Amino acid sequence: MPWEIVIGLEIHAQLATQSKIFSGASTAFGAPPNTQACAVDLGLPGVLPVLNEQAVRCAIRFGRAIQAEIAPRSIFARKNYFYPDLPKGYQISQYELPIVGKGQVHILLADGTRKRIGITRAHLEEDAGKSLHEDFHGYTGIDLNRAGTPLLEIVSEPDLRSPEEAVAYARKIHQIVRWIGISDGNMQEGSFRMDANVSVRPQGAETFGTRTEIKNLNSFRFLERALRFEVDRQIDVLERGGQVVQETRLYDVDRDQTRPMRTKEEANDYRYFPDPDLLPLVLEEEQIARATADLPELPDVKAARFRDQYGLSDYDANLLTSSLAMADYFEAVAQACDNPKLAANWLLGEVSAALNKADLDLEQAPISAEQLAGLLQRIEDGTISNKIAKQVFEALWRGEGPTADAIIEAQGLKQITDRDAISALVDAVIAQHPAQVAQYRAGKEKVLGFLVGQVMKASRGKANPQQVNALLREKLKA
Amino acid sequence: MHEKSIAELSAGLRKGAFSSLELTQHFLQRIETLDPRLNSFITRASETALAAAKQADQRIRQGTATALTGIPIAHKDIFCTQGLRTSCGSRMLDNFIAPYDATVVARLKEAGAVILGKTNMDEFAMGSSNETSWYGPVKNPWDETRVPGGSSGGSAAAVAARLCAGATGTDTGGSIRQPAALCGITGLKPTYGRVSRWGMVAFASSLDQAGPMTKTAEDAALLLQVMAGFDPKDSTCADEPVPDYTAFLHQDLRGLRMGLPVEYFQEGLDAGVAASLEQAIAVFRSLGVEIQDISLPNSPLAVPTYYVVAPAECSSNLARFDGVRYGHRCQDPKDLEDLYKRSRAEGFGPEVKRRIMIGTYVLSAGYYDAYYLKAQKLRQRISEDFQRAFEQVDLILGPTAPSTAFPLGEKISDPVAMYLNDIYTIATNLAGLPGISLPIAPVCGLPVGLQLIGNHFQEARLLNAAHQLQRHTDWHQAVPPGFA
Numbered sequence: 001m002p003w004e005i006v007i008g009l010e011i012h013a014q015l016a017t018q019s020k021i022f023s024g025a026s027t028a029f030g031a032p033p034n035t036q037a038c039a040v041d042l043g044l045p046g047v048l049p050v051l052n053e054q055a056v057r058c059a060i061r062f063g064r065a066i067q068a069e070i071a072p073r074s075i076f077a078r079k080n081y082f083y084p085d086l087p088k089g090y091q092i093s094q095y096e097l098p099i100v101g102k103g104q105v106h107i108l109l110a111d112g113t114r115k116r117i118g119i120t121r122a123h124l125e126e127d128a129g130k131s132l133h134e135d136f137h138g139y140t141g142i143d144l145n146r147a148g149t150p151l152l153e154i155v156s157e158p159d160l161r162s163p164e165e166a167v168a169y170a171r172k173i174h175q176i177v178r179w180i181g182i183s184d185g186n187m188q189e190g191s192f193r194m195d196a197n198v199s200v201r202p203q204g205a206e207t208f209g210t211r212t213e214i215k216n217l218n219s220f221r222f223l224e225r226a227l228r229f230e231v232d233r234q235i236d237v238l239e240r241g242g243q244v245v246q247e248t249r250l251y252d253v254d255r256d257q258t259r260p261m262r263t264k265e266e267a268n269d270y271r272y273f274p275d276p277d278l279l280p281l282v283l284e285e286e287q288i289a290r291a292t293a294d295l296p297e298l299p300d301v302k303a304a305r306f307r308d309q310y311g312l313s314d315y316d317a318n319l320l321t322s323s324l325a326m327a328d329y330f331e332a333v334a335q336a337c338d339n340p341k342l343a344a345n346w347l348l349g350e351v352s353a354a355l356n357k358a359d360l361d362l363e364q365a366p367i368s369a370e371q372l373a374g375l376l377q378r379i380e381d382g383t384i385s386n387k388i389a390k391q392v393f394e395a396l397w398r399g400e401g402p403t404a405d406a407i408i409e410a411q412g413l414k415q416i417t418d419r420d421a422i423s424a425l426v427d428a429v430i431a432q433h434p435a436q437v438a439q440y441r442a443g444k445e446k447v448l449g450f451l452v453g454q455v456m457k458a459s460r461g462k463a464n465p466q467q468v469n470a471l472l473r474e475k476l477k478a
Numbered sequence: 479m480h481e482k483s484i485a486e487l488s489a490g491l492r493k494g495a496f497s498s499l500e501l502t503q504h505f506l507q508r509i510e511t512l513d514p515r516l517n518s519f520i521t522r523a524s525e526t527a528l529a530a531a532k533q534a535d536q537r538i539r540q541g542t543a544t545a546l547t548g549i550p551i552a553h554k555d556i557f558c559t560q561g562l563r564t565s566c567g568s569r570m571l572d573n574f575i576a577p578y579d580a581t582v583v584a585r586l587k588e589a590g591a592v593i594l595g596k597t598n599m600d601e602f603a604m605g606s607s608n609e610t611s612w613y614g615p616v617k618n619p620w621d622e623t624r625v626p627g628g629s630s631g632g633s634a635a636a637v638a639a640r641l642c643a644g645a646t647g648t649d650t651g652g653s654i655r656q657p658a659a660l661c662g663i664t665g666l667k668p669t670y671g672r673v674s675r676w677g678m679v680a681f682a683s684s685l686d687q688a689g690p691m692t693k694t695a696e697d698a699a700l701l702l703q704v705m706a707g708f709d710p711k712d713s714t715c716a717d718e719p720v721p722d723y724t725a726f727l728h729q730d731l732r733g734l735r736m737g738l739p740v741e742y743f744q745e746g747l748d749a750g751v752a753a754s755l756e757q758a759i760a761v762f763r764s765l766g767v768e769i770q771d772i773s774l775p776n777s778p779l780a781v782p783t784y785y786v787v788a789p790a791e792c793s794s795n796l797a798r799f800d801g802v803r804y805g806h807r808c809q810d811p812k813d814l815e816d817l818y819k820r821s822r823a824e825g826f827g828p829e830v831k832r833r834i835m836i837g838t839y840v841l842s843a844g845y846y847d848a849y850y851l852k853a854q855k856l857r858q859r860i861s862e863d864f865q866r867a868f869e870q871v872d873l874i875l876g877p878t879a880p881s882t883a884f885p886l887g888e889k890i891s892d893p894v895a896m897y898l899n900d901i902y903t904i905a906t907n908l909a910g911l912p913g914i915s916l917p918i919a920p921v922c923g924l925p926v927g928l929q930l931i932g933n934h935f936q937e938a939r940l941l942n943a944a945h946q947l948q949r950h951t952d953w954h955q956a957v958p959p960g961f962a
Contacts (some may be wrong), residue, residue, distance in 0.1 A: 039578055043798040045679040046558045047582060048712050078794050083820055089797020271841035273850060276791055278713050399674035
């Protein structure tokens with residue numbers, strides 16, 4: 001039987017605020033345990049939460065970026081459960097009235113089509129602390145540095161139909177939160193975590209199958225692998241005539257499988273109710289306008305503009321808008337060298353490869369947009385060939401000169417376009433390779449490539465290849 | 479000295495009739511000799527009190543004193559005090575020392591008030607007799623076989639017995655007003671949001687409010703003046719200017735309209751208490767107050783509504799007492815669940831457990847709509863009753879409690895009978911309104927309280943009416959015979 005996969009994601013993005021969502025303690029990552037937890041974070045008696053305005057601003061920006069309704073009035077609620085790293089015995093979250101309502105994003109599918117993915121809601125909440133089970137000899141250590149860190153929980157509709165779509169959607173959200181500056185999206189540090197709800201149903205069925213939830217996935221690769229495993233597992237269970245149990249599962253990275261964490265019966269009754277310590281969050285139009293005034297051009301809009309304005313393919317435009325830094329870099333290079341396609345090719349080719357190799361982000365690239373544009377201009381005006389350009393690029397990367405021009409000059413890489421100079425090189429090569437010349441003249445045209453190569457070698461790559469080609473043909477004809 | 483009001487003591491300090499050190503020593507001495515009979519203090523702070531008194535004397539000499547500088551007061555043991563134990567009347571917090579002062583404590587300290595110690599209370603402010611305290615019941619100074627009321631029973635008894643010049647209390651359903659009535663003192667519960675809740679151990683966050691407990695309305699005005707005002711650390715604290723309460727005290731009452739809710743004068747009200755109220759009403763009439771009957775038709779719903787809302791909030795507020803970070807932890811827990819269960823089973827008393835269980839129940843899936851949501855709707859209706867009433871009258875007058883102080887042990891095993899003690903005080907908490915209890919003519923030698931209720935932020939008007947009554951009567955000056 002053909003099965004249809006149904007996936008919905010809940011993504012927790014840590015918001016890039018200086019202090020916690022309800023206290024003044026710092027949110028910086030990596031401090032020694034419990035040094036960034038104040039009385040409020042510790043849940044001492046008598047302490048009270050005060051909402052961080054920056055967190056609200058982040059949520060508003062996100063709402064606008066996904067074309068969602070931003071609630072004029074939203075409510076903070078308590079989610080009650082006991083856990084040692086949850087100091088108050090409840091988490092302050094939003095339940096019935098979240099700050100961000102229904103919205104949407106578009107993802108690009110493998111076949112090049114765009115698909116709309118609905119977002120049910122996004123709400124503000126505080127993170128819990130961390131339980132440390134190692135190194136305490138049978139005890140559990142508690143680190144409350146993370147307790148009270150602001151999160152935006154982004155809940156998608158069950159619109160995703162494959163693990164690939166789920167990853168594309170997750171990447172889209174990751175792109176947006178970083179793009180609008182509300183989260184650093186750092187997955188190693190846990191700033192972007194995903195829970196996946198998965199079910200399968202017979203193709204064409206109208207009701208959903210029983211779902212399982214896979215908790216706490218912190219990389220796109222694990223998301224995809226966990227979903228693949230879980231989908232196969234569910235289909236296998238159903239095809240053997242069994243039933244999927246509604247439960248929460250964990251993905252075991254080492255074994256590449258999911259396993260049960262708790263079933264529905266064991267699930268907590270969270271006893272949500274409005275937090276009486278916090279007033280309803282009321283947003284005025286003016287406050288929303290202020291929070292969104294400096295929103296950058298959004299990725300989809302920018303990609304469309306790149307396509308139209310610079311004549312790029314959908315694919316390239318999409319890649320060039322994977323981050324705001326990338327898009328800005330591209331646009332700076334494209335405008336300075338006046339050849340957007342060349343700029344795109346270099347950015348997605350040489351630059352990306354070099355960054356990957358060095359394991360750097362674009363922000364850390366040793367070559368500025370201005371420097372790259374300077375290099376591309378020299379390709380454009382024929383000063384250097386593509387091949388030499390790569391050499392100059394590497395020299396720039398290593399910091400051997402301040403500009404492409406300086407390196408070309410210092411290393412004598414300027415392309416040889418002087419007809420007489422090339423002619424002399426061609427004559428010498430013809431003289432040195434009588435056998436190949438005879439072969440060519442006997443009709444073996446392929447040999448030309450060898451001869452061109454010899455000339456280029458003799459010029460140390462600097463001769464203009466088109467000119468070499470033309471001159472060789474001319475002289476061999478004679 | 480101890481019989482004097484704060485206003486009189488303040489004047490005496492400035493004149494140099496006595497020093498704060500002398501005054502403080504005097505009160506500490508009284509606590510030492512008399513409190514063993516009452517058990518009104520959980521923790522005494524003699525050393526820090528004497529140091530603060532010396533500082534206050536210096537301030538008085540330098541001319542930078544406020545009306546409260548050098549005045550020895552006591553705090554209900556629900557307010558966090560930096561470096562001084564805050565037990566909240568519970569075994570759970572028997573070992574808890576807060577690293578910060580509650581805003582109320584900080585403001586009174588800043589004004590120069592001297593803290594004598596922390597007063598006894600019902601555990602986590604849950605009770606109306608002070609019998610649920612881990613530290614044992616407080617006795618009523620008017621009759622030591624009777625309860626002082628609760629939950630601020632220690633503060634009420636200490637002020638009544640003149641063991642301190644004034645005290646702080648908190649009121650979630652009557653916990654300032656009812657013990658004030660039973661002990662014969664003045665107790666004011668301000669408007670919700672008038673006084674910061676920062677550093678006040680939470681019982682029911684949407685109802686809790688701190689207020690002064692004093693011998694006179696004038697003293698209540700002096701304390702409230704310092705306690706009230708916006709606090710950025712409490713999101714529910716109102717950013718509303720604080721009027722000069724003392725200046726307003728002397729206003730004439732002619733033309734003031736007071737309403738008597740018919741529902742507050744029906745069966746359930748002790749005949750003696752009703753007769754006392756009649757006397758006081760006659761005094762108000764003689765001062766030119768216009769008295770009329772009004773109706774608060776949803777009054778009978780106040781107690782049931784309260785006993786859904788308050789436990790719901792408390793079940794969540796008290797979840798933090800889990801034995802993990804501070805407070806009571808059981809011996810040798812065998813695992814996490816054992817740690818939670820035994821720490822909480824040992825740390826909390828029966829009344830607190832009862833309310834946590836009720837609260838957990840009413841918030842549970844499947845019961846939330848029928849209880850919690852319904853209660854919120856009724857709360858709204860109770861509020862609307864008051865708003866309609868305030869279209870006709872300026873203040874509402876009624877009894878504070880249905881009877882005088884009852885004997886120790888009488889109601890402790892009958893929760894519903896205990897809860898009904900707050901039948902006249904609970905609605906104002908649900909509506910967030912200010913209320914004050916004043917001593918009026920006693921019945922059989924036991925104090926009786928009259929309650930005035932005002933609209934939001936009408937504390938000045940309440941204190942004005944209370945002060946005028948006290949200017950023309952001497953009920954508030956009565957001292958329990960054993961504590962003169």
